[in-house]
Amino acid sequence: MAEYAHPEVLVNVQWVADNLQNPKVRLIEADEDVLLYDIGHIPGAVKLDWNVDVQNPLSRDFIDKEGFEKLLSKWGITNDTTIVLYGDKNNWYATYAFWLFKLYGHKDLRILNGGRAAWEAAGQPYTKDVPTYQETNYQAQPANEGIRAFRDQIFERLGDPGLALVDVRSPQEYSGELLHMVNYPQEGAQRAGHIPGAKNIPWATGAREDGTFKSADELRKLYEEKGITPDKDVITYCRIGERAAYSWFILTQLLGYQNVRNYDGSWTEWGSLVRSPIER
The missing domain is CATH 3.40.250.10 (Rhodanese-like domain)
Known part of the structure; x- marks a missing residue:
């Protein structure tokens, strides 16, 4: 390790x-x-x-x-x-x-x-x-709210190339095919899709089959191939912040990224906001 x-x-x-x-x-x-x-x-x-x-x-x-x-x-x-x-x-x-x-x-x-x-x-x-x-x-x-993101902080920087949004949900949730995870209707939202510009890197892709974390090289490749690099301000999100915290842990603790925040409001908030921009 x-x-x-x-x-x-x-x-x-x-x-x-x-x-x-x-x-x-x-x-x-x-x-x-x-x-x-x-x-x-x-x-x-x-x-x-x-x-x-x-x-x-x-x-x-x-x-x-x-x-x-x-x-x-x-x-x-x-x-x-x-x-x-x-x-x-x-x-x-x-x-x-x-x-x-x-x-x-x-x-x-x-x-x-x-x-x-x-x-x-x-x-x-x-x-x-x-x-x-x-x-x-x-x-x-x-x-320490420097490791926590809020909706207005994202609104203000939509389209900013220095901000990297990581949607760690399943591809089906990201694309808008699913409104919420199966068995979690209470954590759904009014609309399906993802925050504009967000890259989809499902949280579970960071783990091996036995549940341990993948190697640093494997993890680094996983994120850098999607443009999630250490020089950017990174915000992770899912539906209530729990899966996003897993990816936050990988980025900050295992890969050493310095500027990563977890948006725990995540999709249950963003997908229900009036006039929030959404992509599918």
């Missing part, structure tokens, strides 16, 4: 197994299928339910700084804790959590390369025991 720009953000199964009793390490499972944790999880891991734990209950936004501090304090996490995130489906939601935790400034974040699938393939055990930890007094940083 030394080929990546920041190889330290990835750990393997053996590293996790060796650190299960390490009090300075906290495992967090973040799944698309929130029932998986209850079926079995890595010993010592806590559950992040994306629909409950990190959502503002009133506005479409994340929990604020104080809410984030309360959540991590409940899990016994300090500012010096090494947090290892993992989950199902190629770490889809684990990388979303990585992005959110970066938003609030946690320093030592890792991803278990391959997620749950890698742990299972190695024959490592699961448990149903839910751990409890002594509460801490976690102190978050003010939200």
Whole structure:
């Protein structure tokens, strides 16, 4: 993994197994299928339910700084804790959590390369025991919105050659053939298509069949062939920002791009805006 720009953000199964009793390490499972944790999880891991734990209950936004501090304090996490995130489906939601935790400034974040699938393939055990930890007094940083994009920032730069938009959804969603992903009608939009000028690089093309990340050379080629180069301001989007966070992780952590933001409003917002420009 030394080929990546920041190889330290990835750990393997053996590293996790060796650190299960390490009090300075906290495992967090973040799944698309929130029932998986209850079926079995890595010993010592806590559950992040994306629909409950990190959502503002009133506005479409994340929990604020104080809410984030309360959540991590409940899990016994300090500012010096090494947090290892993992989950199902190629770490889809684990990388979303990585992005959110970066938003609030946690320093030592890792991803278990391959997620749950890698742990299972190695024959490592699961448990149903839910751990409890002594509460801490976690102190978050003010939200770093330099890694987050908003609709007006995109409107202002449509057609700007220095801006590279990456639509990480499926080709069918990008083309407008599908209005929303199958089984996710609640995350649909009024119109189908994509933001003008956006390039389609589906998020899952960054993973190997076993769910681990492709090599740096493979990933670099994947993006540069579509004109997504390090000299540009890059914005990733999908439908609610979760798949886009996976691509944001690849670009910033594995390839070392300096100017990448995740537009978490994504297509559920853009596709429902009055007079928003759309291509098909």
